[in-house]
Amino acid sequence: MQYSCLMAVDRDHVLRSAAALLTRKATATMDEVAKAAGISRATLHRQFAGRDALVRALEALGIEECEAALDAARLDDGTAQEAVRRLVGELERSAGLLAFLYTENQLFEGDGQHEGWARIDVRVAALFRRGQESGEFRIDLSPAWLTEALYGLMASASWAVTEGRVAAKDYHHMIVGLLLGGALRREEP
Template identity: 30%
Template sequence: MGSQSIRSTAPASQGSTSPATSPRAPNTAPPTTASLVAGPMRTGLPDEVVMSQWNTHVPLWSTVVPEAYAAGMPSAATTRTRQAVVEAAVACWSTDPSASLGEVAARAGVGRSTLNRHFSGRAELVAAVDQLCRERFRAAAAGARPEEGTGLEALQRLALALLELRDLLGLVFGDDAPIDPDSWEDDEHAELEQVLRRGYADGSLAGDLPPEWLATVLWTTLFGAWLLLREGRFSSHEVGTLMIRTLARGVGSA
């Protein structure tokens, strides 16, 4: 939205101000859309006030907003608040899936009305948490370097990488868990399939065990590890070592 279109919204009775008498210097370029979007964060003022500072033809009560807002582009503050709510939901629901939206809002440090502005209800927030889980599971799998070493070694690294996602595992393994990885698309499990194919090809994984069984062993081992960590009976290092040994002896070809 350029300065000309902003001027056209001013009341006719307000008159016009010549460039020579405008508070803005004649040779000063108008702000970019990006700077206007960032304006409320810098000044703490509402958007319309920031706009009025750059154009005296827009009254303080005007609702004129930059193109980015009109197009639905969220501000950085909006994005941070939304992310904080999603992270709070992960923290709450990983230990208590029945936690209310009010508890999630309190954990995020925002009011319930603020949460409602970002999420219309529990189902929409669960969907956002599910998306976060998918992204972090994919990132953990990619970080496990599934293309390196033997298939068995890659499977062991993958198990350890997923174990690091302890809160997210609570969303998957806990009672009344809100997240179901079985509902994810096939490409969400691409790294695991790649590892299993390599393991069969290089002989490090038992060829007489079907891939469905190997995947089940991986998730069952993860569940046992998560359960022991939650109960505080073993350290992360001890649990990781047990996982590596279990996979080597349970699905390895040796």
């Protein structure tokens, strides 16, 4: 019967479709989500009890991908600067989903956010702190702010690409270039 396998595959496909749709239209209906996934609303409800459950599943997916990206980026290897570059590269695939979840968290106050985000925040902030302690990064910008700025730049870049204001191929360089180097021109690159 291959219960778990079939279920898992469908579930993942639905989640991907939902993420792609909600990234563009955060207020999409359950009916629209179902149509986007190519299934009926009834089936969508059978897999996710309700809209909340769907969003929470997306959140879990986002956290999972984030932590996978954090692992793959090997934040403790090499210089902090190199680690940041790797991290942005690893997170690029999930940028749309993360942008959606980022605003979703701002949108609905309270309810206490998922502990997973706190774990991720800690790891990213630790990377920036490591860069400060090694002398790579300036110390007048707190790790918390650099972490927040990374999220914000990723979301902005994701939207800008979606709306065609910037080119998708520049995604990585735009974020890393600005986050690390800033807009000012320097003598020695």
